[in-house]
Amino acid sequence: MDPACWLCQHGAVPYHHGSLREALVEAGVQLAAESGPDAVVLREVSRRVGVSHNAAYRHFADRDALLHEVSARAMAAFGAVMAARVAATRQGPEPEAVAARLEATGRGYVQFAVEQPGLFRTACAFSLGDVAPHGDAPHPYAQLSAGLDAMVTAGLMTPARREGAEIAAWSAVHGFAVLVMEGPLAGVPEAQREAMLDVVLRVVREGL
Amino acid sequence: MDPACWLCQHGAVPYHHGSLREALVEAGVQLAAESGPDAVVLREVSRRVGVSHNAAYRHFADRDALLHEVSARAMAAFGAVMAARVAATRQGPEPEAVAARLEATGRGYVQFAVEQPGLFRTACAFSLGDVAPHGDAPHPYAQLSAGLDAMVTAGLMTPARREGAEIAAWSAVHGFAVLVMEGPLAGVPEAQREAMLDVVLRVVREGL
């Protein structure tokens, strides 16, 4: 079947949309990106897709079901940004490379929060473990864990220090992200922000 | 004038409340404590005080003005909890005491977030610098700064390390607070939470 809808840029809007569910989720992601999870509102989502505001009920039990789906997409985008940042970093098993990749994980975390605050908040809206990411990129937390495991394997961290390291690293990076995104550090110029992040990451690295 | 209202426990409700403004703010704080800043809603605040829902406009320009006031109270409570925790810690200029007091600052921060999540979120709702705390307790950020200054004075931290130390410490503690309050760490038993906080604080201390 040919969807032939404006969303898919094929011409006229058909009565049967063909992929309304997907279109609704995408519009939801757009809204979340613009204004956070509270903006994912059934009526506005339907409006954007160009469909009556109750059509969504053919595809979602209620607003919450849609929001969960949107949150999963946000989480996937989050993981993808982090993974891309790690992939762009020096590969290989050498200690410097392993440490650089862990640092890239943290930088990717903050990058996503800064560039996509709405999606960041949407991804965090449900207890972070609640939502399985939709897509291929691993969950942010899994990436952090893997990075710390690699540190131990590379001999950069003792197994004793590994204990609780996720929490400490996550806390520092997440806290920085929140401060920069909506706290007192909102609006500081990028260069200064990067310098601050350097300090945070150094403290974490040396503390671990 | 005798206020003579149920809020002040003096008997019948007078036509002229006498201290409606204060009563509204207190009800707002209560709502914020129960369910966060979004729950500070003019109609419900008025309902709780037992007054018609537009009486508030005699005392506040709009909902936002009330919310700012409530946020200032929340911030004051926040600072007070931290200050109390510091005050309950060993005093004096000895290095161990100085370090212990800085740690108490961080523990107080997390304690407030855990015990008063609604007020914590309300205090953070405006850019943290936006709201001057209402009351005597110093602003949380000021307490952290003072603690770090004392570390330098006590010779526990080099002036070079002092640079950006607020950001790093605040990030770690704030991030931990958020994770515990509404993130994946929500609901872990207190003992375990304390152990995790120990790790976070150790990482910060050694990292600085």
Add this chain to the structure above:
DNA sequence: TGTACATCAGTGAACGCGCGTTCACTGATGTAC
């Protein structure tokens, strides 16, 4: 001390908004014969 009056702090009704959700419906699609 008593009274007229200005001022102030409340009331009650209403407006307009946007939301989630449900209802009975209708047009489109696909399938059995």
Add this chain to the structure above:
DNA sequence: TGTACATCAGTGAACGCGCGTTCACTGATGTAC
């Protein structure tokens, strides 16, 4: 290949909710004379 019919995916109207805000008002208070 054509047709009857079941199924599915949408529509349009409506309900009920709670909100912020405004309006004209009224009862209480305090002050000038």
